[in-house]
Amino acid sequence: MSLCCLLILVAVIPMTSGTNPGVKVKLTEKGLEYGRQLGMVSIQQKLKSIKVPDISGKQKVSPIGKVRYSLSNMQIVNVGLPKSAVDLVPGTGVKLSIGNAFISLHGNWRVKYLRVIKDRGSFDLNVKGLTISTSIAVKSDETGRPAVSSVNCAATVGSVSIKFHGGASWLYNLFKKFVNKALRNALQKQICPLVANAVSDLNPHLKTLNVLAKVDKYAEIEYSMVSSPTVSKSSIDLSLKGEFYNIGKHREPPFSPAAFYLPPQVNNMLYIGMSAYTANSAGFAYNTAGALSLYITDDMIPQSSPIRLTTRTFGAFIPQIAKRFPGLMMKLLLKTEKAPAVTFEPNNVTIQASAAVTAYAIQPNATLSPLFVLNLETSVSAKVFVSGMRLAGAVTLNKMDLTLRTSYVGDFQVRSLDSILQLVLKVVVIPKVNVQLAKGYPLPAIGKMKLVKTQLQVLKDYMLIGTDVEFTG
Numbered sequence: 173m174s175l176c177c178l179l180i181l182v183a184v185i186p187m188t189s190g191t192n193p194g195v196k197v198k199l200t201e202k203g204l205e206y207g208r209q210l211g212m213v214s215i216q217q218k219l220k221s222i223k224v225p226d227i228s229g230k231q232k233v234s235p236i237g238k239v240r241y242s243l244s245n246m247q248i249v250n251v252g253l254p255k256s257a258v259d260l261v262p263g264t265g266v267k268l269s270i271g272n273a274f275i276s277l278h279g280n281w282r283v284k285y286l287r288v289i290k291d292r293g294s295f296d297l298n299v300k301g302l303t304i305s306t307s308i309a310v311k312s313d314e315t316g317r318p319a320v321s322s323v324n325c326a327a328t329v330g331s332v333s334i335k336f337h338g339g340a341s342w343l344y345n346l347f348k349k350f351v352n353k354a355l356r357n358a359l360q361k362q363i364c365p366l367v368a369n370a371v372s373d374l375n376p377h378l379k380t381l382n383v384l385a386k387v388d389k390y391a392e393i394e395y396s397m398v399s400s401p402t403v404s405k406s407s408i409d410l411s412l413k414g415e416f417y418n419i420g421k422h423r424e425p426p427f428s429p430a431a432f433y434l435p436p437q438v439n440n441m442l443y444i445g446m447s448a449y450t451a452n453s454a455g456f457a458y459n460t461a462g463a464l465s466l467y468i469t470d471d472m473i474p475q476s477s478p479i480r481l482t483t484r485t486f487g488a489f490i491p492q493i494a495k496r497f498p499g500l501m502m503k504l505l506l507k508t509e510k511a512p513a514v515t516f517e518p519n520n521v522t523i524q525a526s527a528a529v530t531a532y533a534i535q536p537n538a539t540l541s542p543l544f545v546l547n548l549e550t551s552v553s554a555k556v557f558v559s560g561m562r563l564a565g566a567v568t569l570n571k572m573d574l575t576l577r578t579s580y581v582g583d584f585q586v587r588s589l590d591s592i593l594q595l596v597l598k599v600v601v602i603p604k605v606n607v608q609l610a611k612g613y614p615l616p617a618i619g620k621m622k623l624v625k626t627q628l629q630v631l632k633d634y635m636l637i638g639t640d641v642e643f644t645g
């Protein structure tokens with residue numbers, strides 16, 4: 173291989189692997205089983221709409237002669253689907269098997285023979301041993317949402333039994349074969365399309381996947397699928413983009429998702445793995461939007477604190493300030509200068525943020541006189557939890573490190589400001605951050621999905637949410 177081709181290959185590889193998802197969703201057999209229960213209600217409903225056409229004709233019956241007959245108004249009175257199963261078919265989708273199903277119908281019969289004799293009555297039909305099997309393919313539609321379709325459906329009818337009410341016994345033999353044939357025909361023709369119908373009725377629900385979930389005025393999260401769902405022996409796995417974007421300005425962060433793998437788990441219906449990439453794309457989006465900045469004024473500091481944002485307090489550590497700006501209020505501007513970095517270690521979420529802190533004295537005419545600029549490096553620990561359909565959090569300060577970037581008031585010992593800045597972080601900045609984090613970030617969701625029995629674990633490079641779901645309406 174020539175060098176040029178090798179270089180092209182090298183250039184291409186990161187692009188093709190750039191489709192790593194930021195979020196993974198695993199639907200387990202338990203989840204599928206819940207889906208089966210919901211699905212069977214819908215299939216049962218559909219099968220009740222089977223229409224058996226009226227049957228009429230003439231038939232020679234000896235010794236009576238020509239008999240005109242009609243069977244009409246056949247209505248389904250009951251559909252029973254006592255046995256069904258869903259099985260994962262690796263690489264393909266899901267196989268739905270319904271066995272031992274039964275359908276009961278009621279109808280009217282009518283005959284005319286020997287020119288003048290008319291008779292009528294009703295009948296009950298029972299179809300037993302009905303089996304239906306279909307494969308359900310799971311794919312990604314053009315919007316990156318899952319879509320299902322029924323393929324390879326087959327339905328077989330077991331036995332048909334008829335009970336006539338009224339009429340002579342020979343009628344039974346006459347009708348039996350017509351009814352049997354008409355019924356088998358109608359069922360064979362209608363069952364599979366109705367099942368396909370019930371399956372595709374799922375799609376409007378799947379289309380409610382929040383592929384672009386709005387968070388706030390700054391950010392939204394993209395949850396579209398980056399590749400087709402994969403089906404294994406024990407689960408259906410979805411790969412979602414899981415990327416925060418600055419609203420209106422979809423700028424890609426200068427880093428891409430690393431591959432991660434959800435452990436095989438079976439206790440919950442659904443597992444959602446959210447990577448550190450997703451959290452970091454949030455940091456990138458908010459930082460790019462300029463949302464990670466805050467003016468801190470004295471009124472934000474509790475009255476009880478002896479430390480005030482005044483040139484008097486700061487003057488105690490930096491005499492120049494007291495001398496040049498006596499008796500003034502102060503203001504701090506805290507602004508991140510690069511995206512905060514989030515790391516997930518087992519049971520440990522840490523966020524490192526670098527910010528610039530600019531201190532100003534507020535002149536009586538409201539002009540801000542800059543005093544100094546500090547580099548602030550902080551590390552906070554985050555607790556993360558699921559609240560409703562959102563992922564929320566709260567942080568506490570681990571560590572803070574200050575260095576002087578610029579001073580307009582001469583040299584001073586930056587260390588001397590540690591306690592003031594610690595206080596500002598603890599009583600002003602972190603509570604404000606926590607108010608935001610408590611509002612939470614939408615998780616991928618479909619329709620009116622409720623999470624129950626939810627737990628969250630922080631693992632290396634991702635968080636794993638295990639949950640059962642309930643659909644309400």
Ligand SMILES: *[C@@H]1O[C@H](CO)[C@@H](O)[C@H](O)[C@H]1NC(C)=O
Binds near residue numbers: 515521
């Ligand atoms: C969490 O991880 C960070 C580094 O990633 C480490 O500094 C910190 O000590 C850890 N905290 C705990 C409680 O293990």
Ligand SMILES: *[C@@H]1O[C@H](CO)[C@@H](O)[C@H](O)[C@H]1NC(C)=O
Binds near residue numbers: 535536
């Ligand atoms: C505000 O007051 C400061 C200090 O007295 C002065 O230097 C500055 O020029 C004033 N600015 C305006 C806009 O009046």
